[in-house]
Amino acid sequence: MKRYNLAVIGAGPAGLSAAIEAKKHGMKNVAVFDENSRPGGQLFKQIHKFFGSKEHKAKERGFRIGEELLTEARELGVDVHLKAVVEGIYYPMKRLGVVENDSLTNYSADNVIIATGANENFIPFDGWTLPGVMGAGAAQTMMNLNGVMPGNRILMVGSGNVGLVVSFQLLQAGCDVVAVIDAAQRIGGYGVHASKLSRAGVPFLVSHTVVKAEGSDHVTGATIAKVDEHFKVIKGTEKHLDVDTICMAVGLSPMSKLAAMTGCEMVDKGGAVPKTDKYGATSIEGLYAAGDVAGIEEASSAMITGRISALAAAKKDGYVTEEEFKNEYDELNNSINKLRKGMFSHENKGRTDLTKTDEGYELSQTLLSKGYVADNEINSFPGVDDDIKGVHPVIECTQNIPCNPCQDACKFGCIMVGDDITSLPEVNKKSKCTNCGMCVASCSGQAIFLVNNDYEPGFASVTLPYEFLPVPAVGDVGVGLDRSGHKVCKAEVVEVRKNPAFDHTTLLTIKVPRDMSMKARFYKGMEATL
Amino acid sequence: MRIKSHPIIDDFKKGRLVKFTYNGKEMTGYEGEPIAAALKAAGVMIHRYTKKKKEPRGIFCAIGRCTDCVMVVNGKPNTRTCVTALEEGMTVETQYGVSAKKEG
């Protein structure tokens, strides 16, 4: 029986990072097992730029982070077993049963890190088993991995980050997102994610649920209805939506079956998860849990928890000294704590009483209920100052989220987030913007615009991030859409910037009437008329 | 429908185009992609009917966990089409209950 110093189950961000960390500390035989033919876990479906800061690989697109981790793991000599389903972990024998190529192989492992990720949740409703109803993750797999549109007209159920991100990706794949609904009274995910959808014309309906998938052998429509504060459907508010696909993004649950099998102590954390200490160690010696399986978070934090568990295993078996351990742990712990702050952190999740940012700015209520910051709210934020002459950044990032690539992007000091990465970005009036565009392309939330009120007499220019096809050409005339997706003015494309450093984000500059410079935030081509 | 061009993904890295049959009808798809992707691209929604209530099922999780997408592939029932790679000449059939034949 092959023996490993460390066996990792799951090749997602947590698992791959754990294996890399273990190898770096000199563990000889390290293996990662994953049931898929492609490693990377959830990362390979994520085509958007990530949040966080540089150390968390912010502003890189998820799938690239996956590729990087994989390359690093392979270079370090990690044994990556693909199409390998771990069926059982057996203690005290420290044995793993793995089904590879239809046959069962046993491995022994001094240490095991469970990094099996999470499962999507589903809510049953009338007709929910019809073909055409699917998980948001399924839609993501179809479009981003297989290159096939999940449907043409989509209803997204759930407005957490997964629902928001997948909705945007559906638009990028060429689908129509008819609405994003949520039973809660507030949009659950980041405002910047919601705003991208709103300005492209996707409506949000909070306090709404899906009551029926219409159709006899596949989805031909959806019935939605309003719900009261107890999530009960309000009779008479039913409404038909013309859709062919219903995507559910109603949360994730840790995939902790394997962990439970080992007999380690379990606790309830939005689903049963193995009870772990701050190093991810379970109640069984040498068994660790990292990433989503230990509590749903993000890929950025999964990478860190994976490393922490591997570090702890390395220390236990004498690969690192007590001092090395302490230093590295402190560093990793610092890094993860930066991510665990802000309006969407665990401690603030689901809070409905928050009305102000950490700095004391009034939160945009329109953003929370409709998915965009209203015209009369936007000027109060520190990233927005429209009195600046010439080209200047307008940063429409209004909630405390762990993110700061904008600050790093501006080499000229125009954008300040500060040490605390959840702080709102501020415009620094004293520094002169050079119109380089790096901030627009680097912003993971696509929340930065460059405005020039002195473009031409009577006209202003607005530069916006654009990640759709076809890319408009200079000279095209179309319409400018405001933050809510309404057409507000004629817009002429005056510049189209592409640059490898922008990583597939095109910078579109449109010319709009002067009084529209703080309103127009999206461009639609000629097919859209005023 | 297939995504012909994508603003972020330059290349979906597909294998060669191969023929297979779906309920006896000839279709094409890319070698190595999940059977379910080739079917979806061709507009097929129903993969199977449940045994008792004869309800239609299609792609639901797309990662091999829910078994909604199982079909009879090369004569083998209960094949999860979302995680089974398409090969040239495969026969893919709608599954009724546990077989490729409509019952009752």
Ligand SMILES: Cc1cc2nc3c(=O)[nH]c(=O)nc-3n(C[C@H](O)[C@H](O)[C@H](O)COP(=O)(O)OP(=O)(O)OC[C@H]3O[C@@H](n4cnc5c(N)ncnc54)[C@H](O)[C@@H]3O)c2cc1C
């Ligand atoms: C739709 C969606 C969108 C998301 N968007 C973002 C985002 O924008 N930014 C962000 O930071 N996070 C995002 N997340 C969250 C992020 O992807 C996860 O937090 C992260 O991937 C968790 O990493 P992980 O390594 O714990 O698990 P995963 O990435 O889920 O990897 C676990 C792996 O283990 C495998 N596995 C499970 N059981 C077994 C077994 N028994 N045998 C073998 N292999 C097994 C799984 O197949 C999987 O490949 C998103 C999640 C989802 C579902």
Ligand code: SF4
């Ligand atoms: S365009 Fe360039 S100079 Fe201007 S704020 Fe953005 S990064 Fe700074």
Ligand code: SF4
């Ligand atoms: S403005 Fe800065 S902090 Fe806000 S989403 Fe963009 S990059 Fe992140």
Ligand code: FES
């Ligand atoms: S769609 Fe769930 S197993 Fe294939």
